[in-house]
Amino acid sequence: MLRILFGADDLARVRVAERPDMSMELSLSVHALVNGLRDPRFEAWRDHLRASWSPRTALLFDLFTPSAIPEFLTVRRDPGATESATAATPEAPLREHLRAVGGERQLSAFARGVAAGERRAREVLGHVTAEYQTQAIDPYRRQIETIVTTEHGRRRRLTEPDRVLGSLHPAVSWRRPVLSFPLANGCRHDVRLDGRGLLLQPCVFGPRRPVIARFEDPSQQPVLLYPARIGGPLRAEPEPAPSRTLTALLGQTRAAALESVAVHGPCSTKELAARLGVSTASASEHATVLADSGLTVKGRTGRTVTHRLTPLGEALLAGHLPALGAGRESA
Structure with missing residues (x-):
């Protein structure tokens, strides 16, 4: 049996991951x-x-x-x-x-x-x-992202931590201040959160019962991996890869960033970082270069910076760039 022991501040620090790991x-x-x-x-x-x-x-x-x-x-x-x-x-x-x-x-x-x-x-x-x-x-990737973001939305609607923790999985028991579930090897182990809170990470390939990770390092927030709800068979659906020309022009990561904004729509820097598998600082740097080049434009929703495609970015992805030199030649 694994017991996760919550302290006074830990319930307020429970959150459900927005994106897959x-x-x-x-x-x-x-x-x-x-x-x-x-x-x-x-x-x-x-x-x-x-x-x-x-x-x-x-x-x-x-x-x-x-x-x-x-x-x-x-x-x-x-x-x-x-x-x-x-x-x-x-x-x-x-x-x-x-x-x-x-x-x-x-x-x-x-x-x-x-x-x-x-x-x-x-x-x-x-x-x-x-x-x-x-x-x-x-x-x-796209199917995994859809499954996990849908799971996040479902849990987020519950609002109260008690309801979220109490509905995670049939094997999980929540009785304040202890969350417990059986371990595969039949051992008993206690994990004290000590103010770190708990990240609930829905997983597509997760085992049939929850698993705890990253709990031994006191500087890290423990992660409880639990199986996400999957509606149907998992099928291959490759994401469109940036063309070689686009990659040669912008570089692998910036080309992928431009393609991601085009495919998934406007997104925050944090969301872009998750899609690219890079740090938020790195995603911000790449997004700034794209914006400075006129391929994307930055907006703001509250305190969140968002990135969306410009007509020039759309034209570059479609391979239909305007003939910028035509006006000079006819002048």
């Missing part, structure tokens, strides 16, 4: 494969994955056990950035996680190399994570 979605999806869980909603996903599977991607399985899920795998919008970020994971979380894996079974040569900080093993880890992302996550 793609890094966790990737880890949880691998965990589902490791555990061999069957669910009709994921059959099309499994079939698509089976058809495009690279044998080397199975190295990721060496980092998992039925009860151990790594929290250090990193997903970015661009798989190249995923590869770099995952390969550069700090050693402490890697070693701590793999020590736990080693307590359940013998580590593979690959896992031992990752735990030892071997450069080649780290490079392979980054590569296989990025490769798996392109197969298992990227084609489903």
Whole structure:
């Protein structure tokens, strides 16, 4: 049994995530494969994955056990950035996680190399994570985002923290000031929030019962991962990728930012950062360059800055730029 103990200020700091955590979605999806869980909603996903599977991607399985899920795998919008970020994971979380894996079974040569900080093993880890992302996550991004944002809206309408916590999952019991649910291994563990509050993160690939993450570091807000409501089968729906010409002109991230604003409509800097898989500061910098170039325009709703496409941005995406030099030649 896991018991999450709320202090006097913790209820006011409970919130439901507005967007998916793609890094966790990737880890949880691998965990589902490791555990061999069957669910009709994921059959099309499994079939698509089976058809495009690279044998080397199975190295990721060496980092998992039925009860151990790594929290250090990193997903970015661009798989190249995923590869770099995952390969550069700090050693402490890697070693701590793999020590736990080693307590359940013998580590593979690959896992031992990752735990030892071997450069080649780290490079392979980054590569296989990025490769798996392109197969298992990227084609489903829009559907995952829709499922999670819908779940956020559903929970947000409940308004009161007691109602939110009491309706999370059939296995979850909420009796102030304790939220509790059974653990898969039958152990008992208490987690004290101590003023950190709790982030409720709906997950598409989440296990059938909630899982708590990021609770051991007192500087981090604990995250309770719980299965989001999925209406139907998960099916591949690739996002339109920016053209090579647009990418060469603007760069990978700015081209993706412009495409995102075009596809999803006006958005805040925070929303843009989540879609791109970059920090808010980085998203703000890219958005400023796009605005200064006349491709987007900034607006303000209350204290929130929003970004929307301009006619010039639409023309650039459509490949129909105005002939800017025509007037000079005829003059």
